[in-house]
Amino acid sequence: MLKFQEVTHLQEFNINFGRLKLGKHEFQFKVDGEFFKEFEQDLIDKCNTTVDLIIDKTRLNLMKFSFKISGSADFPCDRCLEQKSYPLQGGFDVLVKLNEDEGANNDEIIFLSPDAYEYNVSELIYDFHILSIPFKKDCVHENHPTCLKIEELIEGGF
Secondary structure, X not given: OOOXXXXXXXXHHEEOHHHOOOEEEEEEEEEEHHHHHOEOOOOOOOEEEEEEEEEEEEEOOEEEEEEEEEEEEEEEOOOOOOEXXXXXXXXXXXXXXXXXOHHHOOOOEEEEOOXXXXXXXXXXXXXXXXXXXXXXXXXXXXXXXXXXXXXXXXHHOO
């Protein structure tokens, strides 16, 4: 579980769902490197993404949070280790249910106390960014000289 270094900086990610009427509600967040400094991690330093969140409140005690991440982040190339910008994109859904079974959370359902009225989505946004990191990060397709040389060595069997 991640620990917040300074919770007050993440207040903009609080969603007061208690005031939302039934139906769909849209939120948008801009995420950059400062956001990731709030978590004890070293995977993402430079980032420029937009997170679109649609909350579909179908009942007073049930909501669907749909996150869409789009933008980019800098990572070292897997071959030449030069920092490059790579796309971060993904869509993720989570159900939020107000229920007595608070401790039964899993990857798809978050259970909150029946008297809860607010939820901070920053940790979900962090997790979804991590899940959006490209598996393969190389700059061979950009004809980067060092990457091309390494590619030749790999194909030639050293």
